[in-house]
Amino acid sequence: MFQTYFITGAQGCIGSWIVKALAERGDTPVVFDRSEDARRLNAIMEPGALERVRFIAGDITDVAAVRSALESSGARRVIHLAGLQVPACKADPVAGAFVNVIGTLNVFESAKAAGTERVVYASSAAVFGAADADTPVKETAATEPETHYGVFKRTNEGSARVYFLDHGLNSVGLRPLTVYGVNRDAGLTSDPTKAMKAAVLGVPFRIRFSGATDFQYVEDTAAAFIRCADQAPEGAHVFNLHGETVEVERIVKVVNQNAGRDLVTFGGPPIPIAPALDDAAIRHMIGDLPSTPLEVGVRETMRRFTELHEAGQLDTSDIDSEISATH
């Protein structure tokens, strides 16, 4: 039977792919976002599928707005993605806490009041500090975040647990690291995707970090959120997501190969987050998950960027400084 899903932050990258997948299978996604700019949805969805989407504009820090939007949506399943990324939280930790921590409490409060079946929320691998790439970290590993953002995400995992203990509210927190694909245009780890876009345009691009990272194709990330929203058992679960642990050097090589020339370089410190995540726990709970190989995900992303560019619809606002530096 078709379902209605209430998705916060769904005008963003991961949300747009969740909305696409749900609408294409016949469900009704309700987008709750402070932004009314649907350019990311337009970049990946057919007009027919877009017609299934409902939009409610609102701010996650406003509990009354979240509560009334969730109630009016009629959704029984909530996917919570709205949030500020690492650089924004670093620049203004107070604003970061309002959106990422209070905003998440507002979602749990609203879900409790609405009798929601389950909340699946975006935590992050940033709950872990730096670690080596040889030992994949499990959920049982100590969490010592090295960013305000990571601290906020870890707090949300604790809040989710307490909402289950106090009110029986079921939840799943998912911890992606470096998600890539069309629409990934913001945050510390968005550089590889920006590099793919720049390469399609023939513009040089330097990825500003080095070392290894856990690299996951956005369609796979979206599938994990949906699977958990549909079938996670009772409780307050937290799971790592894992794509492929790869050196930035290899990402650069694959992008340059697809571009047919060496436009992308890299440098800078490694990301201070464990680069190898063990995802055995989520696979054990909900079965196998899609796992797009790096070469396939990069090729598909660059193919879609090319298609959008040729149609005059490629949004380049995230790499405008690189574009203007070449002119």
Ligand SMILES: NC(=O)c1ccc[n+]([C@@H]2O[C@H](COP(=O)([O-])OP(=O)(O)OC[C@H]3O[C@@H](n4cnc5c(N)ncnc54)[C@H](O)[C@@H]3O)[C@@H](O)[C@H]2O)c1
């Ligand atoms: N992209 C990644 O690699 C990654 C990795 C780990 C965790 N996450 C988490 O996953 C979630 C989604 O990530 P994304 O890459 O899609 O982010 P994004 O920045 O592309 O999208 C975030 C969305 O949240 C909305 N938003 C921000 N503040 C809001 C507010 N006050 N009220 C309502 N909406 C608001 C924005 O308008 C935007 O549409 C975030 O919580 C992020 O922290 C992402």
